[in-house]
Amino acid sequence: MNWKVVKYIFMSLSVLVVLAYLVFVFVSFETDKDIFCKNLTVNIKGPVQLVNEGEIHQMLNNEGIHPIGTMVNQLQTDRIEHFLKQNPLIKRAVCYHTPTGYTYLEVALREPKMIVATNDNYYVDKERNIMPIPLFSMAYVPIVTGRVTKTMATSELFDFISYIEKDAFWNAQISQIHIADDLKVELIPRIGNTIILLGKLENYDKKLNDVQRLYTQCFNVIGWNRYKSIDVQYENQIVGVKF
Secondary structure, three states: OOOHHHHHHHHHHHHHHHHHHHHHHHHHHHHHOOEOOOOEEEEEOOOOOOOOOHHHHHHHHHOEEEEEEEHHOOHHHHHHHHHHOOOEEEEEEEEEEOOEEEEEEEEEEEOOOEEEEEEEEEEEEOOOEEEEOOOOOOOOOOOOEEEOOOOHHOHHHHHHHHHHHHHHHHHHEEEEEEEEOOEEEEEOOOOOOEEEEOOOOOOHHHHHHHHHHHHHHHHHHHHOOEEEEOOOOOOOOOOOEOO
C-alpha cells in the first residue's frame, strides 16, 4: 500500500469534516436569527416559597425583559439574572436557552431564620440579611417582638437563635422571643403559659440548662402551668412566680 496515498486521503477527509462542521455552524447561526423564544420554564428552589412562578413571570414582564417572543440571538439572559438577583428574597438566578428557543430559569430563594415583628416587620435570613415579608407567604420560624434593632437582630440575637436551633429541647419549646425595653429577654414557650425571664443575652447556655433541668425534673411531676414566670437572670438563682 502506498502510504503517501493513504496520508493524502486521510488529510482530505479531515479537511472535508472541518468544512462540513463550519458550514453546519454557519447555517445554525443564520437559522437562530429566525427562531423566537417560545417557552420559559421556571424552577424555584427554597424551603419557603417566598416568591412563586407567577410572580417571576410578572417581574420580568414589568421590567420588559420577559424572553417569550424574543429572538434567540437577542436574548439577554445575563440581564435577567442581574435583575432577579436585585430582589432581596432571591439568592441566586441562572438563565439559559437552547438553540431551538426554549428558555430555562433556575431561581434559588433565601431562607428565613426569624421574623422580627415590630413597627418595621422583616425577616432575617440564614446569612444575616434583612428581607421584606411577602404578603402571601409565611415562614414558620421564631418570632421576635419588642425593642429589636436590625443590628441586634443580625448579631447577638441571631447567635442566640442559632444556639436554640441546635438544641432539640429548646428548638421544640420556644415559639417567641420578646425583648423588653431594658433589653432583657423573655422566652414564650409553645406549651403552657410560663414565661422564662432570661435577662440580658449573656451566659444563656448555663441559664437554659438550669431551666431545662427544672422542666425535666420538676415540671414533669407537678405540671407545667403552675408558675406564671421562671426568672433565671440572676446567677445561681431560679425564681418562680405562681399564678
